[in-house]
Amino acid sequence: MRRKIIFLVVTMLMLASFQLTGFANEATDINDGIAIIVNGEAFFLEGGFVVENEMTLAPAAEIFTLLKMDDAYWNEDLQEITATKNKKIIRMFIESDKAYIDGGQFDLGVTPKIIDSTIYVPVKFICEAVYAEVYWSEEDQAVIITYEEKQNSISLPTIELESKKPEKMENQMLPDVAYLDINVSPEDTKKAEIKAQISQVENEISNVKIGIENLKNHIADGRDNLKGLLDIDEETLRKLEEKKTKLEEELKKYE
Numbered sequence: 001m002r003r004k005i006i007f008l009v010v011t012m013l014m015l016a017s018f019q020l021t022g023f024a025n026e027a028t029d030i031n032d033g034i035a036i037i038v039n040g041e042a043f044f045l046e047g048g049f050v051v052e053n054e055m056t057l058a059p060a061a062e063i064f065t066l067l068k069m070d071d072a073y074w075n076e077d078l079q080e081i082t083a084t085k086n087k088k089i090i091r092m093f094i095e096s097d098k099a100y101i102d103g104g105q106f107d108l109g110v111t112p113k114i115i116d117s118t119i120y121v122p123v124k125f126i127c128e129a130v131y132a133e134v135y136w137s138e139e140d141q142a143v144i145i146t147y148e149e150k151q152n153s154i155s156l157p158t159i160e161l162e163s164k165k166p167e168k169m170e171n172q173m174l175p176d177v178a179y180l181d182i183n184v185s186p187e188d189t190k191k192a193e194i195k196a197q198i199s200q201v202e203n204e205i206s207n208v209k210i211g212i213e214n215l216k217n218h219i220a221d222g223r224d225n226l227k228g229l230l231d232i233d234e235e236t237l238r239k240l241e242e243k244k245t246k247l248e249e250e251l252k253k254y255e
Contacts, residue, residue, distance in 0.1 A: 030115065035142040038066045039149070042142065047118050049143070055110040056136075056143065057120040067130055068149065074119065078229050081112060081119060085130045092121060093226075098218070101129055103210035191254045194247055201244045208237045 032048030036058070043066065047059030064072045064083050073082040079094040091100040097108045112121045123143065127134040132147030215230045 035140070036066065036145065037137075037140065037142050038145045039147065047120070049123075050113075050115060050120050053110050056123045057110065057113070058123045060112075060119040060121045063121065063123060063126055066145070067126065067132060067147065069130075075229075078225055080229065081121060083126070088130065090126070090129050093223075094119070096218070096223070098214075099125060100211060100214060103207035103214070105210075105214050187254050191251065194251045194254070198244060198247045198251070201240055201247065205237065205240045205244065208233055208240060212237065 030048040030050055032044065032046075034049050035042045035044055037043075045058055045062045047062060050057040060072070060074075060081055060083075067085070069083045069085045071084045074080070075082070081092045081094075083090045089100075089102055092108070092112045094114060095111045097111050099106045099108050106125070108122050108125055110122050112119065114120070124134055127145055127147070130147065132145055134143065134145045136142075137144050212230065212233050215226050215233060218226050219230065
């Protein structure tokens with residue numbers, strides 16, 4: 001059934017954060033008569049759609065809400081849109097045809113823009129970034145989006161389980177499995193924990209370095225407004241490298 005999207009209070013706050021006052025791009029045709037069908041439910045976007053270079057853009061706050069993003073941010077100084085879902089970080093910049101997912105760079109084919117004080121972003125890129133399928137239906141005259149809805153830890157109900165030691169399965173159920181009593185020392189457990197932390201920090205360092213390199217390339221192309229973001233990323237890298245050094249020193253105590 002077609003209906004206009006109804007925002008919860010938290011969504012209204014997010015939408016408000018994406019509204020800009022005193023600024024608007026040149027006039028662009030907005031089509032508010034096209035429906036968007038998400039997992040079988042049809043909506044009309046308050047901000048409608050914009051088509052440019054045969055690519056569809058939609059209001060950032062509304063498309064982020066429909067895709068159930070975990071969070072979204074607008075940095076007016078950097079003209080940057082950031083959205084997160086399942087720990088994936090998506091970054092875009094107004095009037096830039098480059099976007100970044102966890103540090104990797106992607107070509108958009110069209111630039112995010114501000115129209116009538118509302119931020120518009122490419123629908124196809126956002127959907128594919130969170131593994132949602134999107135296509136145009138001539139029959140329904142609508143944008144169709146389908147994706148697998150996964151509960152995150154915040155929304156899961158609390159379940160109290162009885163504290164009980166599980167019984168050992170009968171050998172005949174798993175004939176190829178041998179049950180072994182393995183004694184792991186506290187030192188070995190601690191070493192494994194530290195090594196896991198070091199591995200995680202190394203991955204974070206790698207992603208930040210990619211992001212820094214991308215920002216430097218944009219700044220070299222004249223995007224001086226990104227220098228502030230570069231400073232933030234370089235400071236983040238410094239802290240991560242310090243954290244890695246401390247973890248490596250702690251690991252030596254157990255070797």
